[in-house]
Amino acid sequence: MKRITWRSLPSLLLLAAAACSGEGTPGSDGKAATKAAPVAFGVGAPAPAYSATLLDGDSVSLAGLRDQVVLLNVWATWCHPCRTEIPELQALHTKYADRGFRVVGVSVDGDGDEAGIRDFVKEFSMTYPIWRDPDERVSALFSVVGVPATYLIDRQGIMRWRTVGPVRPGDTTLVRAIESALAPAPAPAP
Numbered sequence: 001m002k003r004i005t006w007r008s009l010p011s012l013l014l015l016a017a018a019a020c021s022g023e024g025t026p027g028s029d030g031k032a033a034t035k036a037a038p039v040a041f042g043v044g045a046p047a048p049a050y051s052a053t054l055l056d057g058d059s060v061s062l063a064g065l066r067d068q069v070v071l072l073n074v075w076a077t078w079c080h081p082c083r084t085e086i087p088e089l090q091a092l093h094t095k096y097a098d099r100g101f102r103v104v105g106v107s108v109d110g111d112g113d114e115a116g117i118r119d120f121v122k123e124f125s126m127t128y129p130i131w132r133d134p135d136e137r138v139s140a141l142f143s144v145v146g147v148p149a150t151y152l153i154d155r156q157g158i159m160r161w162r163t164v165g166p167v168r169p170g171d172t173t174l175v176r177a178i179e180s181a182l183a184p185a186p187a188p189a190p
Contacts, residue, residue, distance in 0.1 A: 041143060043162060047072075047153045048141040052106060052131035055114060055121075060131055067155050069096075069181040071103045073167070074138055074149045077113065077120045082148045085166035086124045092167075092178070093128040099182050100155070103128040108136045108147060154181040 041048070050072075051061035062070065073089055075082035093103040105126065107117050111134040121130055138144060142151060145164065152161035152174070161177035 041159075043159050045159055046157050047151065047159045050138060050141050052133045052138070055118060055130055055132060060129070062153065062157070065102060065104070066157060067100070069099075069101045069155060069178065070153045071101070071178070072106060072138075072142075072151045072153060073103060074106045074108060074142070074144050074147050076108050076147050077116055078109070079147045081166040083124070085148055085150075085168075086126060088167050088169045088171075090124075090126060090128070091169075092174075096178060096182065101178065101182060104131060105129070106131045106133050106138050108133055108138065110134050152177050152181060 047062060049061070049063065051059060051063075054060055062072070071089070071092065073085075075085075089103050089105070092101070105128060107113075107130055109117055109132075113134070114132070117130065117132070120126075136144075142149065148166055149164045150162065150167050151159055154160050160181050161174055163171075163174075167174060
């Protein structure tokens, strides 16, 4: 399978737009089939239900992190842009961890790559949890078209920010989104 990186995103988006622009495909009776209603996805929508395994094999899920702010980062050891963002992800993890913020790295490396992933984690001094998804279910659920891809999910499970490509140091839109998601909820009106 060809690996897709963030640089291929513009081409993939054009192909997807072209594929979606028709009125539908003919059904078995030769008439145009109706399109299925689109699933709400994106900033402001609930994040998809997602689970994976840790490197040691334990099961984990986004539902298990409810009441925390999660920065879900989809990456792979073969992805060079992923390498450039890891210091920033690690810095965010360290800076905000005591406020209920968790960086979760989702490796889409293939089955049997566990030793390589462990070596990668050690080389880059990654202290945040690494989830394994060799079947790339995360890609279908989160509409990932290339790695790296990153999603900020608030305490209620709502997506508050997302990007394709490496997280840049000091990205003000991400920092504002994190601060907003970590802010205490306003007290209910009396």
